[in-house]
Amino acid sequence: MFESLSSRFTSAFSSLRSRGKLSNADIENTCAEIRQALLESDVALSVVENFVAQIREQSLAVLPTLQSGSNQGQAIFNIVNAALIEILGGSARRIRFAKNPPTVIMLAGLQGAGKTTLAGKLAKFYADQGNTPLLVASDLQRPNAVTQLQIVGESIGVPVFAPEPGNGVGDPVKVAKSGIDFAKSKLYNMVIVDTAGRLGIDDDLMKQAISIRDAVNPDEILFVVDAMIGQDAVRTSQAFLDGVGFDGVVLTKLDGDARGGAALSIASITKRPIMFASTGEKIGDFDIFYPDRMASRILGMGDVATLAEQAKKAFDGESSAKLEAKFASGEDFTLEDFLEQLQAMSKMGSMSKILGMLPGAGAMKKQIENFDESEIVRTKAIVQSMTPTERRDPKVLNGSRRARIALGSGRKVSDVNNLVDRFSAAQKMMKQVRNGAMPAGMGAMGLPTMPKGPAKAVVHKKKSKSGNPAKRAIEDGQ
Amino acid sequence: MSLFSKFIAKVRGTNDFSAADWHELEEELLLSDLGPTLTKTVLEQARKIKSENANEALSHILTSTLSSKDRSMLLGETTTVIMVVGVNGTGKTTSVAKLAANIKKSGKSVVMAAGDTFRAAAVEQLQTWGSQIGVEVVAGKTNGDPASVAFDATKRAKELNSDFLIIDTAGRLHNKNDLMAELEKVKRVVEKVFPINETLLVIDATTGQNGLQQAKIFTEAVQTTGIILTKLDGSARGGVALAIENEVDIPIKWIGTGESVNDFAPFEPTNYIQGLLS
Structure with a gap:
């Protein structure tokens, strides 16, 4: 992931580093290169403009203070690195567990973002840490989404609460609500509610998501988003934020060659942290998202920690x-x-x-x-x-x-x-x-x-x- | 005054099109996911417009970036075989069902092959669609060999003397070489019975510049002949499809615009271009 973005950054900085003394024009050139690289990587336009403006301002401010002979290119590089980490959300955040179990996690996102698969991965991740998650099948829209969740649950040994067959039959709000009651009575300490995929602009479905939210009062709402999303990331994430709202972001399909612009866009626009990344088809291909590691990967510094x-x-x-x-x-x-x-x-x-x-x-x-x-x-x-x-x-x-x-x-x-x-x-x-x-x-x-x-x-x-x-x-x- | 009428007024010489307006036009094109390269080309051409009818000229520029290839369905001699491919979550299975319903409505017979043996419940999803639209589905075992399902379906289509066979495949990221090789195998096996006439790549309209890469690699592996652009009912305008047509020269053939089986139509260049500019 991110290779292309990082190779662009690497080439921009290697030309910068090879110069001894930097001029304002060098900074302008680097900013133009960064702009192009970010746009090709599907970073939202407004984010690109802000980011580049910030880099330009900080670089120009710091330039006169740099001693000649010191590595000026490195100083600029550090500014970009810090700005990237800041956008990506500083340090990684974990799920906040409820004081009184069960901890309720609700998933929301566009169709095809990978919510159902992710529900399974998330359940497995927390089950492995000694929690007792319950999956709740509230996607009653897509044909056989309920069956899919049941199969996923069975393969990881996590129970699935699915009283309704789905395929358009049943009330997702009621399913979610009774799922929580069921978890309470059986003492599960975590509930993961899968919901139907919806478009940001579909008011009816957004209202339904809000009803589910109000019925289950989740501790965390996670916005699941495809890493390959383009400029629409802005409108979509804003619509979900204004609609159902969310506390954290999960990036899926990061194992593709998507350049990861979505990560920068969504984190920057919504000010919500990216909490998890899904990196493959297998149930274990899932990890906590580390902003600093991601920033260093984007900048071509590698990810030695991982x-x-x-x-x-x-x-x-x-x-x-x-x-x-x-x-x-x-x-x-x-x-x-x-x-x-x-x-x-x-x-x-x-x-x-x-x-x-x-x-x-x-x-x-x-x-x-x-x-x-x-x-x-x-x-x-x-x-x-x-x-x-x-x-x-x-x-x-x-x-x-x-x-x-x-x-x-x-x-x-x-x-x-x-x-x-x-x-x-x-x-x-x-x-x-x-x-x-x-x-x-x-x-x-x-x-x-x-x-x-x-x-x-x-x-x-x-x-x-x-x-x-x-x-x-x-x-x-x- | 909207941006485009302002632009047109400028061309007619009745209004100034300032640097800020150019910037705004660039922004619009970038926001439609055209990508920085195609945006630059379009802007350069737009600066040269001198024609009286500027509206036509601008849509002409965009239309000229479209592929010149035929957008009608490529038909086989006996059974027309269509294979549907794409990355995960773009809407392949739904598109297969919609396409089958569309063909059935035109009075032709069709068989669907549930070739997505990987994703949990994908087979059941296609079977549910099949019973809804009244089309036979050939399925194998979950986690079975997709090539063998496709082969069985091909034999079944031949037996029934069906006009069309549509093969669903599992979603795969284009940078996974082993999965792309699996797709090539499906194609090889089916072609022992019938040639595959159409290989349709499903592209999600919300996809950004990564769509270009998808188109290139899928085309390299299985010779994509057309694109199904899905989820156009959302807020995304699907500009990456224009970039794909321009760079990889694959025509968009169908569009998906909703969850219902009828939300599916042949691609209309004029409407699409207007949608990009709206």
């Missing part, structure tokens, strides 16, 4: 502790460990998703998009075709063993050779690290619980070897 968190989840404590102990005791990092790391990496998601979170990802967008995910599968196949002895000690790999491995993994002998060569290089590098010589560029990764060597080894592997001996020497020396 990456570290995902790494923590994927690399289970035991195996990384084992690896760390091994590493510290001076034992060699073997292909067996490497295989384990590869498997953990694939648990973290696709390589392009991981790489996309690294700083500077905007600039290498093309390479990331073209990254061949099956390369990891192939590498795994080669290692898996080795015997335990071979994995522990690659030195025993003679010609006939290599031919057998190639046959077993369906790769060429040269692929096996390549892997073994690069692995030996990585192993050598690990020894250097242990002896205190940190290879360049590795310290910056700083991922907790992820042993640094293997991650680097995987990245290292992706490079093809140069045929030029001189070049190869440089590559190997890295």
